[in-house]
Amino acid sequence: MTAITANTTLPEVQKQSRWKQVWKNMRRSPAGMIGLFVLCAHLIIAVLAPYIAPHDWTLQNGYIMLQAPSTEYWFGTDNMGRDLFSRTLMGGREAIMVTLLGTLLAIVWGGLAGITLGFVGGKVDEWLMRIVDALLAIPWLLFLLLIIALTGQQSWTLILTLGFFYGIAVIRVVRGATLEYVPRDFVVAAKTRGESRLTIVVKELLPNVLDALLVEAAMRWAWMLLAFSSLSFLGFGVVPPTPDWGLMIADTRGMISIAPWAVMFPALALSTLIISINLTADSFAKAIGLDRAKAPV
Amino acid sequence: MFKLILQRLGLAVFTLFTVCVLVFGVTEALPGDVCTAYLGRDAQGTRLENCRQARNLDQPALQRFADWGKGVLQGDLGTSLKRDKPINDLVATRMRNTAVLGLGAALIGIPLAIFLGVLAALRRDRTPDMVISGSSIFAMTIPEFVTATVLIYVFAIQLQWFPAVTTVRHNAPLEQLIPNIILPMITLALVMMAHILRMIRSAMIDVMAGDFVQMARLKGVPYWRIVFLHALPSAMLPAINIIALTIAWLLGGVVIIEQVFNYPGIGTLMIRAIYDRDLPLVQAIALILAAVYVACNLLADLSSLALNPRLRSAR
Numbered sequence: 001m002t003a004i005t006a007n008t009t010l011p012e013v014q015k016q017s018r019w020k021q022v023w024k025n026m027r028r029s030p031a032g033m034i035g036l037f038v039l040c041a042h043l044i045i046a047v048l049a050p051y052i053a054p055h056d057w058t059l060q061n062g063y064i065m066l067q068a069p070s071t072e073y074w075f076g077t078d079n080m081g082r083d084l085f086s087r088t089l090m091g092g093r094e095a096i097m098v099t100l101l102g103t104l105l106a107i108v109w110g111g112l113a114g115i116t117l118g119f120v121g122g123k124v125d126e127w128l129m130r131i132v133d134a135l136l137a138i139p140w141l142l143f144l145l146l147i148i149a150l151t152g153q154q155s156w157t158l159i160l161t162l163g164f165f166y167g168i169a170v171i172r173v174v175r176g177a178t179l180e181y182v183p184r185d186f187v188v189a190a191k192t193r194g195e196s197r198l199t200i201v202v203k204e205l206l207p208n209v210l211d212a213l214l215v216e217a218a219m220r221w222a223w224m225l226l227a228f229s230s231l232s233f234l235g236f237g238v239v240p241p242t243p244d245w246g247l248m249i250a251d252t253r254g255m256i257s258i259a260p261w262a263v264m265f266p267a268l269a270l271s272t273l274i275i276s277i278n279l280t281a282d283s284f285a286k287a288i289g290l291d292r293a294k295a296p297v
Numbered sequence: 298m299f300k301l302i303l304q305r306l307g308l309a310v311f312t313l314f315t316v317c318v319l320v321f322g323v324t325e326a327l328p329g330d331v332c333t334a335y336l337g338r339d340a341q342g343t344r345l346e347n348c349r350q351a352r353n354l355d356q357p358a359l360q361r362f363a364d365w366g367k368g369v370l371q372g373d374l375g376t377s378l379k380r381d382k383p384i385n386d387l388v389a390t391r392m393r394n395t396a397v398l399g400l401g402a403a404l405i406g407i408p409l410a411i412f413l414g415v416l417a418a419l420r421r422d423r424t425p426d427m428v429i430s431g432s433s434i435f436a437m438t439i440p441e442f443v444t445a446t447v448l449i450y451v452f453a454i455q456l457q458w459f460p461a462v463t464t465v466r467h468n469a470p471l472e473q474l475i476p477n478i479i480l481p482m483i484t485l486a487l488v489m490m491a492h493i494l495r496m497i498r499s500a501m502i503d504v505m506a507g508d509f510v511q512m513a514r515l516k517g518v519p520y521w522r523i524v525f526l527h528a529l530p531s532a533m534l535p536a537i538n539i540i541a542l543t544i545a546w547l548l549g550g551v552v553i554i555e556q557v558f559n560y561p562g563i564g565t566l567m568i569r570a571i572y573d574r575d576l577p578l579v580q581a582i583a584l585i586l587a588a589v590y591v592a593c594n595l596l597a598d599l600s601s602l603a604l605n606p607r608l609r610s611a612r
Binding site for chain 1: 308311312315316319320323324334434435437438439440441442443446447449450454548549552553556557567568571572574576579580582583586587
């Protein structure tokens with residue numbers, strides 16, 4: 001499956017049939033379809049949660065602490081007597097919001113920087129890539145924690161930091177994909193025509209690396225969600241009393257021997273979401289003709 | 298050859314320097330300083346003045362960076378704000394504990410991952426592969442703290458085989474740490490295995506389709522010989538770098554796993570330093586972990602140079 005070049009005569013027709021083909025390929029993988037289904041369910045629940053939650057998710061009630069699941073409280077109650085079903089429904093909203101925006105930022109800045117670096121090449125590229133490698137050498141969590149320690153844990157700080165840091169990894173991948181297209185005829189032709197650099201980057205190179213970029217976006221999203229929930233778990237993500245799966249697990253895991261459900265349901269919700277993104281990304285990558293297993297983390 | 302080694306060494310030094318600049322620079326660039334972050338609401342009047350004076354914050358940033366850098370080069374990481382002790386003393390025993398945890402996990406995880414990866418590649422798209430690849434996706438994607446919590450529930454609470462959290466002090470002798478170390482080690486090994494296994498699997502699939510494997514088969518070389526003596530060594534070459542890369546990933550994971558098990562390692566210390574807003578300590582630990590990562594990568598680079606003659610002549 002070759003990528004569409006900008007010189008194709010009927011791009012609309014080709015594009016449409018191509019995505020149809022990709023969809024057809026995706027439908028052949030049962031794991032991917034299950035992933036997509038669970039992912040969609042998660043997104044719908046996240047949007048509708050405030051309307052379908054049966055109880056107030058922040059209301060504390062000392063009389064019903066750590067109750068086992070019942071017909072009134074489907075998932076039981078937590079250590080402050082809050083309804084776990086409502087909290088589990090609500091618990092993904094903040095994480096999904098922050099990580100989606102973060103991924104968008106990472107893809108936009110990492111993608112543009114990666115294509116530009118691959119296109120410009122030479123000494124600039126060489127030195128900036130060394131800095132990129134150096135930045136990747138800092139374990140992500142430390143970097144995030146250092147910044148959060150200084151600025152506090154507002155949502156926008158988290159979005160900017162996550163987006164910036166994960167964008168660096170995107171640069172590498174996209175630059176690699178771009179290098180393949182830079183020496184091709186259509187890019188050389190555009191250069192000869194005297195197109196500006198911006199035009200070449202956006203109109204000639206971007207459509208070709210779009211495949212790699214989309215797969216990268218799905219992967220980054222899953223990793224970012226993992227990072228965000230880890231931050232929440234450590235107490236540096238979501239500010240209580242906003243419900244969040246990572247924080248809920250952290251709050252109730254000390255009581256796991258008497259109330260395992262209080263840990264189990266948020267853990268299940270978080271795990272299924274991340275796994276479903278991965279399964280979807282995997283089957284999408286295969287459908288589009290990229291082998292994801294070869295890409296390092 | 299000599300030039301290549303020098304080049305890699307230079308790159309490692311450059312990386313470490315960038316990390317230093319960044320760790321220091323982030324603290325400088327963001328609003329507030331070490332003292333305001335530490336004191337929080339009390340950051341005013343004489344307390345703030347005293348703290349700033351003790352930390353030489355009245356000096357220009359470059360001067361302080363040079364001093365800090367000189368200290369780091371001489372092996373002196375500075376003093377902790379909260380604990381008022383040299384960071385070197387705080388870090389030493391915790392480093393030992395984390396090293397034991399990490400090495401233990403690597404010793405179990407890497408050989409097992411190689412074995413399972415080879416098995417999955419040889420039985421590609423059949424039951425063993427489905428089981429191995431499927432569970433590796435789970436081990437990779439489920440957050441470490443969830444895996445750890447499940448392991449605690451099963452092995453510490455239900456079966457009562459191991460303690461749920463570590464209660465010994467950070468400077469306890471190693472034999473007291475041993476029973477506490479097993480669950481964190483398993484958690485770490487699981488995550489590590491999943492990443493390495495996937496790499497080995499895809500490298501093995503590529504290699505087994507190669508001409509030289511075909512040739513060996515036609516010559517009638519026994520199957521296990523082909524797999525372990527012909528194919529695996531060349532499949533290992535790309536995997537070495539990935540193993541080093543996963544270490545960066547693990548260093549992040551170690552922080553969380555140590556926190557879950559209350560294991561007295563460098564990660565727990567780092568989290569505590571962040572709760573206390575003890576930035577000098579946070580900076581020092583970030584630097585140490587980055588240095589470990591750079592060292593691992595350097596080692597991987599050098600060993601793939603040693604093992605793969607093609608890399609030596611390519612440039």
